[in-house]
Amino acid sequence: MFKSLKHIWPEPTIMPEALSQAASLIHSADSLVICAGAGMGVDSGLPDFRGNSGFWKAYPRLAAQGVRFAEIANPSAFLEHPELAWEFYAHRINLYRSAQPHLGFGILKRWCDEKPGGGFVYTSNVDGHFQKAGFADSRVLECHGSLAYLQCTEPCGNHLWPMPDAIDPKQPPLCPKCDELARPNVLMFNDWGAIHERAEQKHEAFERWSAIVSNPIVIELGAGVNIPSVRRFAATLEVPIVRINPQDHRISRPHAGLAFGALKGLTALQEVLESSVVAQP
Numbered sequence: 001m002f003k004s005l006k007h008i009w010p011e012p013t014i015m016p017e018a019l020s021q022a023a024s025l026i027h028s029a030d031s032l033v034i035c036a037g038a039g040m041g042v043d044s045g046l047p048d049f050r051g052n053s054g055f056w057k058a059y060p061r062l063a064a065q066g067v068r069f070a071e072i073a074n075p076s077a078f079l080e081h082p083e084l085a086w087e088f089y090a091h092r093i094n095l096y097r098s099a100q101p102h103l104g105f106g107i108l109k110r111w112c113d114e115k116p117g118g119g120f121v122y123t124s125n126v127d128g129h130f131q132k133a134g135f136a137d138s139r140v141l142e143c144h145g146s147l148a149y150l151q152c153t154e155p156c157g158n159h160l161w162p163m164p165d166a167i168d169p170k171q172p173p174l175c176p177k178c179d180e181l182a183r184p185n186v187l188m189f190n191d192w193g194a195i196h197e198r199a200e201q202k203h204e205a206f207e208r209w210s211a212i213v214s215n216p217i218v219i220e221l222g223a224g225v226n227i228p229s230v231r232r233f234a235a236t237l238e239v240p241i242v243r244i245n246p247q248d249h250r251i252s253r254p255h256a257g258l259a260f261g262a263l264k265g266l267t268a269l270q271e272v273l274e275s276s277v278v279a280q281p
Contacts, residue, residue: 022256031117031213039222043263087169096127104266105133117213141202145186
Protein backbone atom coordinates (compact mmCIF):
# COMPACT_ATOMS: atom_id res chain seq x y z
CA MET A 1 0.00 0.00 0.00
CA PHE A 2 2.93 2.33 0.59
CA LYS A 3 4.88 1.78 -2.63
CA SER A 4 3.41 4.92 -4.16
CA LEU A 5 4.76 6.96 -1.23
CA LYS A 6 8.44 6.14 -1.75
CA HIS A 7 8.90 9.28 -3.82
CA ILE A 8 7.66 11.30 -0.84
CA TRP A 9 9.48 9.70 2.09
CA PRO A 10 12.70 7.63 1.79
CA GLU A 11 12.14 5.53 4.96
CA PRO A 12 8.91 3.57 4.30
CA THR A 13 9.29 1.48 7.46
CA ILE A 14 8.93 4.61 9.63
CA MET A 15 6.79 7.26 7.99
CA PRO A 16 4.01 4.98 6.58
CA GLU A 17 3.07 3.96 10.14
CA ALA A 18 2.56 7.60 11.09
CA LEU A 19 0.70 8.25 7.83
CA SER A 20 -1.60 5.29 8.44
CA GLN A 21 -2.26 6.38 12.01
CA ALA A 22 -3.01 9.95 10.89
CA ALA A 23 -5.28 8.71 8.11
CA SER A 24 -7.17 6.54 10.60
CA LEU A 25 -7.81 9.55 12.84
CA ILE A 26 -9.16 11.51 9.87
CA HIS A 27 -11.22 8.56 8.62
CA SER A 28 -12.94 7.98 11.98
CA ALA A 29 -13.68 11.64 12.79
CA ASP A 30 -17.14 13.14 12.32
CA SER A 31 -15.70 16.66 11.89
CA LEU A 32 -12.38 18.45 11.37
CA VAL A 33 -10.81 21.50 12.99
CA ILE A 34 -8.19 22.85 10.58
CA CYS A 35 -5.51 24.74 12.53
CA ALA A 36 -3.17 26.48 10.11
CA GLY A 37 -0.09 28.63 10.66
CA ALA A 38 2.25 30.47 8.30
CA GLY A 39 3.67 27.25 6.90
CA MET A 40 0.33 26.53 5.23
CA GLY A 41 0.96 29.27 2.65
CA VAL A 42 4.53 28.34 1.71
CA ASP A 43 3.40 25.86 -0.97
CA SER A 44 1.35 28.68 -2.55
CA GLY A 45 4.56 30.65 -3.01
CA LEU A 46 3.96 32.99 -0.08
CA PRO A 47 6.92 34.09 2.06
CA ASP A 48 7.26 32.68 5.57
CA PHE A 49 8.83 35.45 7.65
CA ARG A 50 10.89 33.36 10.04
CA GLY A 51 13.61 35.81 10.97
CA ASN A 52 14.73 38.95 9.19
CA SER A 53 16.72 37.11 6.50
CA GLY A 54 13.59 35.66 4.89
CA PHE A 55 11.73 38.94 5.26
CA TRP A 56 14.55 41.00 3.74
CA LYS A 57 14.83 38.58 0.83
CA ALA A 58 11.17 39.26 0.02
CA TYR A 59 11.50 43.02 0.58
CA PRO A 60 14.99 44.17 -0.50
CA ARG A 61 14.13 47.87 -0.18
CA LEU A 62 13.49 47.42 3.52
CA ALA A 63 16.66 45.34 3.77
CA ALA A 64 18.66 48.21 2.31
CA GLN A 65 17.28 50.48 5.03
CA GLY A 66 17.80 47.89 7.77
CA VAL A 67 14.08 47.89 8.63
CA ARG A 68 13.12 44.71 10.45
CA PHE A 69 9.82 42.87 10.05
CA ALA A 70 8.82 43.68 13.64
CA GLU A 71 9.36 47.39 12.91
CA ILE A 72 7.27 47.64 9.75
CA ALA A 73 4.54 45.21 10.88
CA ASN A 74 3.90 47.56 13.75
CA PRO A 75 1.19 50.18 14.35
CA SER A 76 3.85 52.78 15.13
CA ALA A 77 5.10 52.51 11.53
CA PHE A 78 1.77 53.90 10.30
CA LEU A 79 2.22 56.96 12.52
CA GLU A 80 5.95 57.53 11.94
CA HIS A 81 6.41 56.30 8.36
CA PRO A 82 2.90 55.98 6.86
CA GLU A 83 4.01 55.88 3.21
CA LEU A 84 6.61 53.16 3.87
CA ALA A 85 4.18 51.16 6.00
CA TRP A 86 1.49 51.29 3.33
CA GLU A 87 4.00 50.49 0.61
CA PHE A 88 4.87 47.30 2.49
CA TYR A 89 1.27 46.30 3.14
CA ALA A 90 0.08 47.20 -0.38
CA HIS A 91 2.75 44.90 -1.82
CA ARG A 92 1.83 42.17 0.65
CA ILE A 93 -1.89 42.48 -0.13
CA ASN A 94 -1.22 42.30 -3.89
CA LEU A 95 1.04 39.28 -3.34
CA TYR A 96 -1.67 37.40 -1.43
CA ARG A 97 -4.35 38.37 -3.93
CA SER A 98 -2.34 37.21 -6.94
CA ALA A 99 -1.29 33.89 -5.37
CA GLN A 100 -3.54 30.86 -5.70
CA PRO A 101 -4.22 28.47 -2.79
CA HIS A 102 -2.30 25.24 -3.37
CA LEU A 103 -4.03 21.91 -3.95
CA GLY A 104 -3.85 21.04 -0.24
CA PHE A 105 -6.64 23.52 0.44
CA GLY A 106 -8.86 21.56 -1.92
CA ILE A 107 -8.01 18.29 -0.16
CA LEU A 108 -8.98 19.78 3.20
CA LYS A 109 -12.18 21.25 1.75
CA ARG A 110 -13.17 17.86 0.32
CA TRP A 111 -12.52 16.10 3.64
CA CYS A 112 -14.62 18.67 5.52
CA ASP A 113 -17.46 18.39 3.00
CA GLU A 114 -17.48 14.61 3.46
CA LYS A 115 -17.84 14.77 7.25
CA PRO A 116 -21.34 14.89 8.81
CA GLY A 117 -20.22 17.73 11.09
CA GLY A 118 -18.20 19.50 8.42
CA GLY A 119 -15.19 21.52 9.44
CA PHE A 120 -14.02 24.75 11.02
CA VAL A 121 -10.78 26.64 10.32
CA TYR A 122 -8.63 28.38 12.92
CA THR A 123 -5.72 30.23 11.32
CA SER A 124 -3.14 32.88 12.14
CA ASN A 125 -2.82 33.63 8.42
CA VAL A 126 -4.19 36.94 7.19
CA ASP A 127 -4.18 36.13 3.46
CA GLY A 128 -7.81 35.00 3.03
CA HIS A 129 -6.75 31.87 1.15
CA PHE A 130 -9.17 29.54 2.93
CA GLN A 131 -12.09 31.66 1.71
CA LYS A 132 -10.47 31.87 -1.72
CA ALA A 133 -10.31 28.06 -1.77
CA GLY A 134 -14.05 27.81 -1.15
CA PHE A 135 -14.34 27.59 2.64
CA ALA A 136 -17.32 29.53 3.99
CA ASP A 137 -16.20 32.73 5.71
CA SER A 138 -18.51 31.88 8.61
CA ARG A 139 -16.35 28.80 9.29
CA VAL A 140 -12.95 30.57 9.16
CA LEU A 141 -11.63 32.09 12.39
CA GLU A 142 -8.66 34.36 11.63
CA CYS A 143 -7.13 34.91 15.05
CA HIS A 144 -4.68 37.58 13.80
CA GLY A 145 -7.21 39.40 11.65
CA SER A 146 -7.43 39.70 7.87
CA LEU A 147 -5.91 41.86 5.16
CA ALA A 148 -9.37 41.95 3.59
CA TYR A 149 -10.42 44.63 6.10
CA LEU A 150 -9.35 48.08 7.24
CA GLN A 151 -9.69 49.84 10.57
CA CYS A 152 -8.88 53.27 11.99
CA THR A 153 -5.36 53.75 13.38
CA GLU A 154 -6.70 55.57 16.44
CA PRO A 155 -9.06 53.62 16.57
CA CYS A 156 -12.12 55.88 16.80
CA GLY A 157 -14.49 52.90 17.07
CA ASN A 158 -14.91 49.18 16.38
CA HIS A 159 -15.97 49.61 12.76
CA LEU A 160 -14.24 47.76 9.91
CA TRP A 161 -14.60 48.23 6.17
CA PRO A 162 -13.37 46.32 3.09
CA MET A 163 -9.86 46.76 1.76
CA PRO A 164 -9.99 48.66 -1.56
CA ASP A 165 -9.00 46.99 -4.81
CA ALA A 166 -5.98 49.28 -5.20
CA ILE A 167 -3.88 51.23 -2.71
CA ASP A 168 -1.63 54.20 -3.45
CA PRO A 169 0.97 54.43 -0.64
CA LYS A 170 1.28 58.17 -1.32
CA GLN A 171 -2.46 58.55 -0.76
CA PRO A 172 -3.29 55.81 1.75
CA PRO A 173 -6.87 55.10 2.83
CA LEU A 174 -8.47 57.14 5.60
CA CYS A 175 -11.06 56.29 8.22
CA PRO A 176 -14.54 57.20 6.88
CA LYS A 177 -15.64 58.42 10.33
CA CYS A 178 -12.76 60.60 11.53
CA ASP A 179 -10.48 61.01 8.48
CA GLU A 180 -7.47 59.65 10.37
CA LEU A 181 -5.12 57.23 8.63
CA ALA A 182 -6.45 53.70 8.15
CA ARG A 183 -4.49 50.48 8.68
CA PRO A 184 -5.12 46.80 7.99
CA ASN A 185 -7.22 44.98 10.57
CA VAL A 186 -4.43 42.57 11.48
CA LEU A 187 -2.63 41.98 14.74
CA MET A 188 0.84 43.53 14.56
CA PHE A 189 3.80 43.65 16.93
CA ASN A 190 3.25 45.83 20.02
CA ASP A 191 -0.33 46.27 18.91
CA TRP A 192 -2.81 47.59 21.46
CA GLY A 193 -5.18 49.10 18.89
CA ALA A 194 -6.17 46.08 16.81
CA ILE A 195 -9.92 45.57 16.69
CA HIS A 196 -10.77 41.95 17.57
CA GLU A 197 -14.56 42.09 17.27
CA ARG A 198 -14.65 40.06 14.05
CA ALA A 199 -12.47 37.31 15.55
CA GLU A 200 -14.54 37.30 18.73
CA GLN A 201 -17.72 36.74 16.70
CA LYS A 202 -16.03 33.82 14.96
CA HIS A 203 -15.00 32.41 18.37
CA GLU A 204 -18.66 32.42 19.35
CA ALA A 205 -19.56 30.68 16.08
CA PHE A 206 -16.89 28.06 16.73
CA GLU A 207 -18.24 27.41 20.23
CA ARG A 208 -21.72 26.85 18.81
CA TRP A 209 -20.37 24.50 16.14
CA SER A 210 -18.13 22.53 18.51
CA ALA A 211 -21.08 21.92 20.82
CA ILE A 212 -22.94 19.91 18.17
CA VAL A 213 -20.12 17.69 16.84
CA SER A 214 -19.26 14.51 18.70
CA ASN A 215 -15.93 13.21 17.41
CA PRO A 216 -13.75 16.02 16.02
CA ILE A 217 -10.03 15.88 15.39
CA VAL A 218 -7.51 18.64 14.66
CA ILE A 219 -5.41 18.81 11.52
CA GLU A 220 -2.59 21.20 12.39
CA LEU A 221 -0.52 22.51 9.49
CA GLY A 222 2.58 24.71 9.41
CA ALA A 223 2.04 26.00 12.95
CA GLY A 224 5.33 27.14 14.47
CA VAL A 225 6.57 27.32 18.04
CA ASN A 226 7.95 30.88 17.97
CA ILE A 227 4.48 32.46 17.82
CA PRO A 228 2.43 29.49 19.09
CA SER A 229 -1.10 30.93 18.77
CA VAL A 230 -2.32 28.09 16.56
CA ARG A 231 -0.62 25.30 18.54
CA ARG A 232 -2.02 26.58 21.81
CA PHE A 233 -5.55 26.71 20.41
CA ALA A 234 -5.25 23.18 19.03
CA ALA A 235 -4.04 21.87 22.40
CA THR A 236 -6.94 23.47 24.30
CA LEU A 237 -9.46 21.40 22.35
CA GLU A 238 -8.22 18.17 23.95
CA VAL A 239 -8.92 16.03 20.88
CA PRO A 240 -6.53 13.98 18.71
CA ILE A 241 -4.17 16.08 16.59
CA VAL A 242 -2.67 15.27 13.21
CA ARG A 243 0.36 17.57 13.11
CA ILE A 244 1.97 18.29 9.71
CA ASN A 245 5.17 20.27 10.04
CA PRO A 246 8.56 19.81 8.33
CA GLN A 247 10.56 20.77 11.44
CA ASP A 248 8.45 20.64 14.61
CA HIS A 249 6.23 17.64 13.93
CA ARG A 250 6.90 15.49 17.02
CA ILE A 251 3.87 14.65 19.12
CA SER A 252 3.00 11.51 21.12
CA ARG A 253 0.06 9.15 20.72
CA PRO A 254 -2.89 9.26 20.44
CA HIS A 255 -1.79 12.14 18.21
CA ALA A 256 0.17 11.70 14.96
CA GLY A 257 3.05 13.79 13.63
CA LEU A 258 4.22 13.98 10.01
CA ALA A 259 7.51 15.62 8.99
CA PHE A 260 6.12 17.12 5.79
CA GLY A 261 5.21 20.49 4.41
CA ALA A 262 1.46 21.10 4.18
CA LEU A 263 0.90 20.13 0.54
CA LYS A 264 3.13 17.05 0.61
CA GLY A 265 1.61 15.83 3.88
CA LEU A 266 -1.98 16.30 2.71
CA THR A 267 -1.25 14.63 -0.62
CA ALA A 268 0.34 11.64 1.12
CA LEU A 269 -2.62 11.34 3.50
CA GLN A 270 -5.05 11.48 0.59
CA GLU A 271 -3.21 8.58 -1.05
CA VAL A 272 -3.53 6.51 2.12
CA LEU A 273 -7.22 7.36 2.56
CA GLU A 274 -7.93 6.44 -1.05
CA SER A 275 -6.26 3.05 -0.49
CA SER A 276 -9.00 2.26 2.09
CA VAL A 277 -6.37 0.65 4.33
CA VAL A 278 -5.64 2.58 7.53
CA ALA A 279 -4.26 1.59 10.91
CA GLN A 280 -6.15 1.85 14.17
CA PRO A 281 -5.40 5.12 16.05
